[in-house]
Amino acid sequence: MCCRMTWKAMAGALLLTLSLILLGWGAEGQENGGDKKKVLGSSTVNLGQNTHDWRPLIHTTVNLSEIRSIKSSFEFRTFDPEGLIFYGDTKNGDDWFILSLKDGVPLMQISKGVLVSVAGNPRLNDGKWHTMEVSNQGKFVKLEEVIYGKLRLALGGILISKEKMILQFNPKMDGCVRKGNWLNLTSPWVAEADELQPCYENIQPGSYFPGTGFAIFNTSDFQIDGDHEVHIELWGDFSQMDGTLLSIKADGEELMFSVVADNNTKNFTFTSREEVFTMKNTFKRLQIKFLKDSLRVVKHEEESSADFSVSAGSNTGYLSAWRDGHLAIGGLLGENDDDVGSQFLTGCLEKIQVQGKDLDLDLARVKHVSVSSHSCPA
Numbered sequence: 072m073c074c075r076m077t078w079k080a081m082a083g084a085l086l087l088t089l090s091l092i093l094l095g096w097g098a099e100g101q102e103n104g105g106d107k108k109k110v111l112g113s114s115t116v117n118l119g120q121n122t123h124d125w126r127p128l129i130h131t132t133v134n135l136s137e138i139r140s141i142k143s144s145f146e147f148r149t150f151d152p153e154g155l156i157f158y159g160d161t162k163n164g165d166d167w168f169i170l171s172l173k174d175g176v177p178l179m180q181i182s183k184g185v186l187v188s189v190a191g192n193p194r195l196n197d198g199k200w201h202t203m204e205v206s207n208q209g210k211f212v213k214l215e216e217v218i219y220g221k222l223r224l225a226l227g228g229i230l231i232s233k234e235k236m237i238l239q240f241n242p243k244m245d246g247c248v249r250k251g252n253w254l255n256l257t258s259p260w261v262a263e264a265d266e267l268q269p270c271y272e273n274i275q276p277g278s279y280f281p282g283t284g285f286a287i288f289n290t291s292d293f294q295i296d297g298d299h300e301v302h303i304e305l306w307g308d309f310s311q312m313d314g315t316l317l318s319i320k321a322d323g324e325e326l327m328f329s330v331v332a333d334n335n336t337k338n339f340t341f342t343s344r345e346e347v348f349t350m351k352n353t354f355k356r357l358q359i360k361f362l363k364d365s366l367r368v369v370k371h372e373e374e375s376s377a378d379f380s381v382s383a384g385s386n387t388g389y390l391s392a393w394r395d396g397h398l399a400i401g402g403l404l405g406e407n408d409d410d411v412g413s414q415f416l417t418g419c420l421e422k423i424q425v426q427g428k429d430l431d432l433d434l435a436r437v438k439h440v441s442v443s444s445h446s447c448p449a
Contacts, residue, residue, distance in 0.1 A: 109259035110267060115249040118154070118227045120268040122440050124242050127158065127228030129267075131253070131260040135161070135220050138254050143224075144204040145251040150276050151445040152196050154244025154433070157205070159224045164231040170205070172196060173240050177203075180237050188237045198274055198446070200249075224253060224260075243433040245445040273449035275419075277307070278400070278432050282314060282417035284439020285402025286432045290319070290393050293425055301361040301393055304424045309352035310337050312418030315403040316357075321396035327389070328366065329403055330357070331414060341368055343381040361389040398425075400432065401442060419447035 110129060121128045147156060152175040160167035166183040175194035181187045195201055223230055226248055233239070247270035295301050305316060313334035319327045331340045332352055339357075341348045343366060356371040366389050367380045397404060400423060402412035423430040432444035 108262040108265060110262045112251045112253045112256070112258075112260050113249075114251070114260075114267060115247060115270050116226055116251075117247055117268040117270050118156070119243075119245040119247075119443055120264060120440055121227045121243070123228065123263075125155075125228050125233055126263060127225035127230065128264065129227070129260040129262045130223065130225035130230070131256075131258060132221050132223045133254070133256055133258055135222055137256065137258075138222065140255040142204060142255075143251070143253045144202060145253075146200045146202050146249050147195065147246060148198065148200045148270075148274070149196050149244065149246030149445065150198045150274065151243075151245040151433070153241050154246065155227060155229065155240075155242040156244060156246070156248070157224075157226060158229045159222065160230060161220055161222050164223075164235075167229075167231055167235075169229060169236065170203075171240055171242075172244070173238070178238065178240070182235065186237045196445075198276065222254075226251075226260075241433055243438075243444070245433070245443050271446070271448040274446040275421075275449040276445065277419045277421040277447040278423060278445065279419050279443040279447040280314070280401040280416040281441050282415050283441045285315075285412050285415055286400045286435035286439070286442055286444075287404075287412075287437040288398045288400075288430075288435050290396045290398050292434075292436075293398075295390070295393065295426070299363065301390065302426065303359045303361075303398075304422075305357045305420055306355060306422040307418065307420045308355060309339065309357070309418075310334075312352075312416060314416035314418070315399075315401065315412075315414045316416060316420070317359075318399045318402065318404045319393070319396060320399075320404045321391075321393075324396075325406070326404060327396070328359075328361075330359070331403070332416070332418070334417075346381055348381075361393055363390050365389065400430070400435075421447075 112131065116129060118128060149172070151172065153172055155169070155171045157170040158167070169180045171178050172195060173190065175196040176190050177195060178188065178190045227244065228242070303317065309332055311334070312332040314332060316330040316332060318329040321327055325344065327344065329342045333340065337352055338349050339352045350370065354370045358369040358371065360367040360369070365380050365382045399412060401416040403414040405411045405413065432438055432442060438444070
């Protein structure tokens with residue numbers, strides 16, 4: 072197999088050139104069809120709406136004999152540093168390629184007899200639209216050769232087992248693809264979703280909650296061994312938010328702690344078991360510290376700060392409860408140990424940190440499809 076990848080910046084856009092020798096590619100593939108929704112390949116596709124980690128959001132199958140061009144191009148935009156973008160294969164998945172992001176940098180994985188992975192700059196997760204092109208720099212086919220079989224293309228997912236990949240990554244991608252021109256073909260793509268969600272016209276970094284869902288983490292996922300406290304920090308314009316910012320609950324116990332914003336009163340309500348406190352939400356940074364036998368809430372407003380503390384009393388200590396429970400961002404956890412929530416947040420959290428590290432909502436145990444992990448409407 073011969074392959075080469077180069078990256079060029081052209082007129083503010085990114086040109087991705089993938090050199091593949093495609094001679095002899097042939098496959099048995101699944102035909103487009105059935106009763107599923109058909110969309111144009113040039114449609115705007117919100118990759119973040121995918122409810123399945125690896126299943127494509129849209130896909131198409133074409134006869135290789137119909138292909139007259141080996142160039143595909145599309146525009147791509149994201150703030151997400153990691154996730155799946157584009158996939159293609161022949162021979163029913165024996166020969167394949169995957170385009171993704173890893174640490175914000177494009178990563179191409181290719182299998183055609185041998186496995187090859189290539190990564191290159193620049194970083195793409197800057198929230199700007201980038202034009203990307205996949206093309207062949209060598210000869211596609213000789214005129215006397217017979218092209219047979221099928222080519223499958225997919226956005227937001229793959230059509231092979233993820234175990235076949237060279238480098239593993241988190242496939243969830245909060246990003247958008249538009250203006251796709253796929254091999255100059257006009258055949259429709261099959262959409263797995265009933266409707267394609269729109270992409271926001273302008274975006275800014277953050278996590279957006281539209282009031283219909285939340286994200287849940289197991290508290291055991293966070294490393295706190297040896298720490299004497301757990302601290303969570305939230306940034307954003309809290310005066311524009313409405314609903315639950317976060318809630319914490321230990322397994323089999325009542326709700327331990329929650330923070331709820333009220334857009335009408337411009338108040339925050341902090342509930343720690345039976346105790347309830349309120350304060351004006353005119354600040355833009357909130358810090359919550361869970362200590363062994365108490366918790367401390369600190370609001371930061373410009374150069375000043377204010378705080379209050381709550382004792383655990385005779386209840387289970389806050390750190391003990393934290394080690395075996397659930398943390399919900401953007402919603403109120405239910406009484407039962409399930410994933411049903413309420414009082415969902417409407418608004419943009421510009422940054423979320425646990426123990427000083429940015430929290431990636433794509434790593435949540437449960438994340439509602441409506442929640443955007445890395446972008447908010449500007």
